[in-house]
Amino acid sequence: MTTTKRQVVVGAIPARFASSRLPGKPLRNLAGRPLIEHVYRQAERAEQLDRVVVLTDDQRIFDAVVEFGGEVEMTPADCVSGTDRVASAACRWSVSAIVNIQGDEPLIDPAAIDRLASHLRANPDDPVVTLAAPAGPADRRNPDVVKVVTDRSGSALYFSRSPIPYWRGAEPVPSLRHIGVYGYQLATLLELASLAPSSLEVSESLEQLRALENGISIRVLQVERAWQGVDTMEDLERVESILEQTSSIAN
Numbered sequence: 001m002t003t004t005k006r007q008v009v010v011g012a013i014p015a016r017f018a019s020s021r022l023p024g025k026p027l028r029n030l031a032g033r034p035l036i037e038h039v040y041r042q043a044e045r046a047e048q049l050d051r052v053v054v055l056t057d058d059q060r061i062f063d064a065v066v067e068f069g070g071e072v073e074m075t076p077a078d079c080v081s082g083t084d085r086v087a088s089a090a091c092r093w094s095v096s097a098i099v100n101i102q103g104d105e106p107l108i109d110p111a112a113i114d115r116l117a118s119h120l121r122a123n124p125d126d127p128v129v130t131l132a133a134p135a136g137p138a139d140r141r142n143p144d145v146v147k148v149v150t151d152r153s154g155s156a157l158y159f160s161r162s163p164i165p166y167w168r169g170a171e172p173v174p175s176l177r178h179i180g181v182y183g184y185q186l187a188t189l190l191e192l193a194s195l196a197p198s199s200l201e202v203s204e205s206l207e208q209l210r211a212l213e214n215g216i217s218i219r220v221l222q223v224e225r226a227w228q229g230v231d232t233m234e235d236l237e238r239v240e241s242i243l244e245q246t247s248s249i250a251n
Contacts, residue, residue: 007096007097007121007124008050008051008094008096008097009049009050009095009096009097009098009099009117009121009183010050010051010052010053010093010095010097011046011049011051011052011053011099011101011113011117012053012055012086012089012099012100013036013039013040013052013053013054013055013101013102013103014054014055014056014075014079014083014085014100014102015036015055015056015058015061015103016056016057016058016061016085017056017058017060017061021231021232022230022231022235022236025103025230026056026104027061028236030106030230030236030239030240031240033068034064035103035104035230035236036065036103037064037065037068037070038106038243039103039105040052040065040068040070042106042107042108042110042113043101043110043113046110046113046114046117047110047114048113048114048117048118049099049113049114049117052070053070053072053073053089054070054071054072054073054103055072055073055075055085055086055088056072056073056075056085057074057075057076057077057079057085062074073089075089081207082100082102082103083100083182083189083192083193084193086098086100086189087190087192087193090186090189090190093186096120096185096186097117097120097121097184097185097186098183098184098186098189099116099117099120099182099183099184100181100182100183101113101181102180102229104229104230104231105181105227106243107227107229107239107242108181108227112131112181112223113181115221115223116129116130116181116183117183119183119219120183120184120185123219124185126185126217126219127184127185127211127217127218128183128184128185128188128208128211128217129182129183129219129221130156130178130179130180130181130182130208130218130219130220130221131178131179131181131220131221131223132150132176132177132220132221132222132223133176133177133179133222133223133224134174134175134176134225135147135174135175135177136177139175139177140175141163143161143162144161144231145161146160146161146177146178146180146206147161147162147163147175147176148160148176148177148178148220149164150176150220154219154221155217155218155220156217158209158212159178159204159206159208159212160204160206161204161205161206163175176220176222178208178220179223179227182208188211188216192210192214192216195214197210199213200212201213
């Protein structure tokens with residue numbers, strides 16, 4: 001009787017200290033704990049990940065993760081992006097796929113992570129998978145909110161900071177807000193990290209366009225809603241308020 005070996009999927013959290021809008025972001029205090037710990041704990045709750053690891057080039061972040069009992073690896077300081085940082089570590093791992101979890105998403109939904117991990121296992125021919133949620137009216141013209149349009153099978157046609165699709169007709173087409181969490185088959189991750197930045201990627205400052213410009217498809221899974229990330233001090237305060245409300249309800 002032949003048994004199918006279970007594919008190993010790792011949750012990787014790239015984290016760097018430098019940030020133009022919020023320096024030292026991973027170590028910022030959030031409800032009494034560093035922000036990176038909140039992200040790690042949420043990822044730990046995902047049932048479909050075989051391992052969760054923080055990837056950093058900063059000793060302060062490394063030490064903080066060790067202190068709260070998390071798993072962490074050092075990566076080269078010259079990694080240009082989070083994807084490059086994950087690829088630099090993943091090339092040493094015996095894994096099938098990786099879920100790249102942003103280090104500034106303390107409210108990330110573990111069930112959403114599970115959807116990505118499960119999809120990667122069940123669909124090894126899908127090289128990249130990501131998430132999207134319905135966009136609100138204010139999202140369409142906000143360049144900080146990335147929009148995505150897909151074909152009928154759910155594969156991405158384009159990502160943009162501009163409003164897409166353009167509403168010229170009488171009946172608007174619902175817009176999708178991209179959620180920046182990615183699942184990669186290992187070979188695809190390593191291939192993407194080896195490619196030079198593409199023209200559309202540079203123009204929009206959207207790394208996922210490198211995949212599309214090089215003919216690598218991205219499957220988009222829809223979830224009900226996006227969650228609040230942390231890019232600024234105002235975002236940090238907003239997330240802390242959400243955590244306080246959640247804790248108050250739980251108690």
